[in-house]
Amino acid sequence: MADQSGSAPTLGAASVGSAGLVRQVLRSLPWVVAALFVLAALLAPVLAAYDPIDAVGGPMQPLFSQGHLLGTDGFGRDQASRILYGLRPMLIVSLGAVALALVLGGAYGLISGVHGGRVDWAMMRGVDILMSFPLILAAILVLAALGASLLNLTLAVAMSQLPIFARLARALAKGEAARDYVMAARAAGFTQAHIMLREVAPNLLRPLLVQATSVVALAALTAAALSYLGLGVRPPTPDLGYMVREGQELIFIAPEQTVLPGILIAVFALAVSFCGDQLADRETGGAGL
Amino acid sequence: MTGEILRRLAFLPVTLFVVATLVFLALRALPGSTVDMLASHFATTGLREQLIAQLGLDRSLWEQYLIYMGELIRFDLGRSFITGKDVTVMVWETLPVTIELAVASLLVMLVTGLGMGLAAAARPGSVLDGVLRFVAMTLFALPWFWFGILLILVFSLWLGWLPAFGRLPPTVNYEPITNLILIDSVLQGRPDLIGPWLTHLILPSLTVGLTTAGVLMRLARSGIIETSKLDFVRTARMKGVPGRRIYLRHILRNAALGILTVIGLQFGAMLGGSVIAEVVFGYPGIGRMMVDAVLTRDYAVAQGAALVLAVLYVLVNLATDLAYRWADPRLRRDHGP
Numbered sequence: 022m023a024d025q026s027g028s029a030p031t032l033g034a035a036s037v038g039s040a041g042l043v044r045q046v047l048r049s050l051p052w053v054v055a056a057l058f059v060l061a062a063l064l065a066p067v068l069a070a071y072d073p074i075d076a077v078g079g080p081m082q083p084l085f086s087q088g089h090l091l092g093t094d095g096f097g098r099d100q101a102s103r104i105l106y107g108l109r110p111m112l113i114v115s116l117g118a119v120a121l122a123l124v125l126g127g128a129y130g131l132i133s134g135v136h137g138g139r140v141d142w143a144m145m146r147g148v149d150i151l152m153s154f155p156l157i158l159a160a161i162l163v164l165a166a167l168g169a170s171l172l173n174l175t176l177a178v179a180m181s182q183l184p185i186f187a188r189l190a191r192a193l194a195k196g197e198a199a200r201d202y203v204m205a206a207r208a209a210g211f212t213q214a215h216i217m218l219r220e221v222a223p224n225l226l227r228p229l230l231v232q233a234t235s236v237v238a239l240a241a242l243t244a245a246a247l248s249y250l251g252l253g254v255r256p257p258t259p260d261l262g263y264m265v266r267e268g269q270e271l272i273f274i275a276p277e278q279t280v281l282p283g284i285l286i287a288v289f290a291l292a293v294s295f296c297g298d299q300l301a302d303r304e305t306g307g308a309g310l
Numbered sequence: 311m312t313g314e315i316l317r318r319l320a321f322l323p324v325t326l327f328v329v330a331t332l333v334f335l336a337l338r339a340l341p342g343s344t345v346d347m348l349a350s351h352f353a354t355t356g357l358r359e360q361l362i363a364q365l366g367l368d369r370s371l372w373e374q375y376l377i378y379m380g381e382l383i384r385f386d387l388g389r390s391f392i393t394g395k396d397v398t399v400m401v402w403e404t405l406p407v408t409i410e411l412a413v414a415s416l417l418v419m420l421v422t423g424l425g426m427g428l429a430a431a432a433r434p435g436s437v438l439d440g441v442l443r444f445v446a447m448t449l450f451a452l453p454w455f456w457f458g459i460l461l462i463l464v465f466s467l468w469l470g471w472l473p474a475f476g477r478l479p480p481t482v483n484y485e486p487i488t489n490l491i492l493i494d495s496v497l498q499g500r501p502d503l504i505g506p507w508l509t510h511l512i513l514p515s516l517t518v519g520l521t522t523a524g525v526l527m528r529l530a531r532s533g534i535i536e537t538s539k540l541d542f543v544r545t546a547r548m549k550g551v552p553g554r555r556i557y558l559r560h561i562l563r564n565a566a567l568g569i570l571t572v573i574g575l576q577f578g579a580m581l582g583g584s585v586i587a588e589v590v591f592g593y594p595g596i597g598r599m600m601v602d603a604v605l606t607r608d609y610a611v612a613q614g615a616a617l618v619l620a621v622l623y624v625l626v627n628l629a630t631d632l633a634y635r636w637a638d639p640r641l642r643r644d645h646g647p
Contacts, residue, residue, distance in 0.1 A: 146321060150328050155623055157582030158600070162616055165604045166336035242453050246586055249455045250601050265456050269590075276463055283456030290451035298447065 051295035058289050062108040069102035073259045084277055094264075094278060095271060098257075104282055107259040110171055110248070111286065115241035115293075118178035123233045126183040130190025131225060135198050135217045141191070148187050156181040157243060164252045174253050178240050189232055190225055197221045231304050234297030238290040245286045261286050318628055329620045334378055337609040337616075338371060378613075387614035392606060397614035401596060405618060406489035407477060408595035411518070411584045412577070414511050418519025419526055419576065424569075426523070427530025434535050442527065450524030454583050458517040458590035465513060475592045477510050478503070514591045518583035522576050529572045533565035540564075567634060574630025578623055 061068060070088075071077040076097035084092050091100035133144035151159070163177035197203060198221065206216050247253045248262030256263060261282040268279030369377070381388060387397035430442040466474035478484055478491075484503060487494050495503040537543065538561050546556050585597030592598075600615035602608075 146325070149624070149627065150325055150332075152578070152623075152627065155578035155580075155582040155585075155619065157585060158597075158616060158619055161585075161601065161604060162333065162336045165612065238451055242451075245453050246455055249453075249586070250589060251605055252601075262453070262455075265453070265459065269459055272459065272463065272467065276467075279456070279459055280463070283453055283459065286453045286456065287448075287451055290453070291448060294447050294451050298443075 048299065051292040051299070054288065054292035055296060058108060058292070059112060061105060062112050065105040065109065069099075069105045071099040071102045073098065073103045073106040074257045081271075081275060083275070091281060092275070092277070094267065100278065100281070103259040103264060104261070104285060107261040107264055107282060108285070108289075110174070110254045110258075110260045111241050111244060111262070111289065113171065114175045114178055114244040114253075115237050117175045118182060118240045118244070119233050119237050121175070121179035122182035122186050122236075123229060125179075126186025127190045127225065127229050129183075130187040130192075131194050131217055131222060133187070134191040134194025135213065135221055137195065137198060141195075145188075145191065148184050148191075151180070152184045152188075157246060160243060160247055161250070161252060164247065169252050169255055171254055174244055174247060177247065178243050181243060182236055182240060185236060186229065186232065190229060193225045193228055194221050197224050227304055231297065231301045234300050235294060237297070238294045241286065241290050241293070315632055318632065322624070322628065325624055326621060329624070330379065330382055330617055331375075333613050333616045333620070334375060337613050338374065382617075387617070388610040390603075390608055390611050392608045392611075397610050400599060400611060401614055401618050403486070403489060404594060404596040404599045404615075405622075406486075407593065408581070408584050408588070408597055408619075410490060410492075410511065411514055411587065411593065411595055412580045414515035415518035415522070415580050415584065415587075416573075416577065418515050419523045419580070420573070422520060423523035423526030424530055426527040427534070430527065431531045431534035431538075434531075439531075443531075446524040446527040448524070449520055450528075452521050454517060454521045454586045455590050457521055458513065458587055461513045461517060462591070472513055473506075473510050474513070477594055478506055479510075482506055510591075510593075514584070514587040514593050517587045517590070518580060522579050522583060525579075526569070526572055526576060530565070530569050533568040534561055537561045537565045570634055571630060574626060574633075577626045577630075581619055581623060 077099050078089055078093045078097050080093060080095050080097040082089050082093040082097075084090075086092055089099050089101065091104065094100055094103070129144065129148075133141045136144075160177035160181040163180055164173055167173040167176065194217075203216060203220060206220050211220070244253065245262035245265075248260045249266045251263070251266065253262060254260040256267075264282040265279050265286075268275070268277075268282065271278050378388075385398065387401065389396055390400065426442045426446060430439045430446075433439060462474040465472045473479065482503065484491075484494075484500075485498075487497055491503050491507045495501055495507075543556060543560055546560050551560075581597070584593075584595060585601060587593060588595040588598035589601055596615050596619060600612055600619070603611035603615060
């Protein structure tokens with residue numbers, strides 16, 4: 022990583038502050054979009070015209086057909102309703118998994134970085150072992166072991182993100198531990214726990230939260246990918262990732278069935294990424310991630 | 311430095327041992343057992359018992375574990391429960407395919423990611439910078455599998471330029487030696503293999519390479535911008551060092567450290583991404599083999615594939631870490647106890 026100590030707030034932020042109304046609207050757009058996704062998922066039972074699991078019309082009706090705005094799938098299920106309900110697993114898994122990974126990984130990295138020495142070495146080899154699997158393979162193994170379900174998908178995605186937070190927190194904590202204020206605290210006789218929690222941790226919180234915002238998108242994408250592979254929520258429960266999979270088989274006759282759910286995954290991931298980016302910008306004064 | 315390398319290398323067998331154990335545990339703790347899966351294929355009870363005994367599934371977990379480890383030391387990954395094929399052979403057939411895809415994806419990622427990052431960092435805050443950042447964000451936010459399907463839709467179905475499925479057309483007769491087509495085409499004197507191979511490789515490697523390029527672009531950009539704000543750069547400017555020299559010798563050299571780490575970490579994303587791309591494009595690599603094995607609970611195959619991918623990844627991680635230490639003089643001496 023680049024030296025984080027060089028990222029003190031600078032005048033770079035002015036380039037953002039001088040924005041006009043259009044720019045303000047553009048900046049709030051990702052937050053609005055993300056909020057809309059959450060709202061739509063929460064209100065799915067109200068918004069959806071049909072039950073997402075029952076066959077409610079003839080199969081393979083095209084877009085904009087009578088009573089079925091987005092048509093029906095191969096089983097005659099209403100696509101619009103399925104998409105609305107399909108938002109739910111994506112949101113639950115991505116937000117839940119990131120929260121879990123932030124807390125556990127952050128604590129782990131903090132302990133490792135502040136302790137240093139042999140403890141640090143041993144703890145990081147533990148992370149190495151966890152990281153011996155590419156993220157998505159680790160998640161696949163967890164799902165293979167636990168079985169496919171919403172909770173297990175959340176755990177698998179959280180576990181695949183744990184090393185990101187552990188390594189970042191450790192790197193940051195190690196940098197902080199070498200600084201004068203920590204040395205001063207040590208000299209003043211504060212306990213290790215006090216130094217970790219009261220001195221170092223507050224300085225890690227912001228970068229970790231910024232990291233968290235930017236990995237919500239990754240979590241959503243990982244969850245969707247696992248669902249695509251058939252390792253997520255079990256059908257017939259609607260899920261955007263699996264809808265892309267089902268739609269792929271109909272790509273010759275109705276490409277919209279695979280394109281539309283995918284667009285929604287992409288738009289959500291993009292909106293959340295922009296939110297994360299804005300936070301990172303505020304953090305580093307324009308030069309952020 | 312040498313001590314650290316030796317320490318890391320000495321730790322390698324430990325990592326591999328733990329990885330092997332985790333893979334074993336993950337897959338033997340499966341809820342739906344292979345036996346039931348097999349039983350649905352071969353319904354007679356007698357045959358079922360025979361299979362259980364043959365596969366060693368009637369032994370205790372400990373015995374199974376010891377047998378598994380013993381076989382592993384002899385590089386024996388067992389046999390597929392479903393096809394009876396030797397897993398080592400299956401790995402040998404599929405791993406080179408994935409390596410080809412990962413390397414091609416890495417090239418796509420490096421060219422687009424670094425290119426965009428350098429261009430954007432040249433004038434931070436400019437229109438070009440804004441556009442490139444937006445592109446990078448979009449690339450990152452694309453679901454890999456869906457992007458692959460879009461590429462199939464556009465380049466295969468609508469334009470008809472590129473094949474949508476597989477690694478080579480079924481009409482091509484190919485007898486693998488190394489199973490790396492570029493090398494085999496030289497060894498066998500078969501330049502005709504390269505064309506079809508490349509056309510099949512383009513869409514999967516674009517899928518993986520472009521979706522991972524966004525992260526590299528952002529980190530390259532921020533690394534360069536952050537570095538150019540540091541004191542030593544200002545000092546160099548004040549000393550009257552020419553701008554180009556500052557950029558190459560001072561800024562890029564320091565920013566390269568961060569970029570190097572990202573590339574190493576991204577290789578993992580690359581292996582993960584190739585799993586997805588292999589499934590989307592029906593590309594016969596080890597990732598697809600693993601996913602199929604997990605779905606059919608063929609755990610000898612899933613175990614073998616996971617283990618091989620993990621070993622590959624551990625080695626790449628180690629190499630990145632050592633390269634990073636070598637490249638950063640401040641880390642050449644370990645600040646340990």
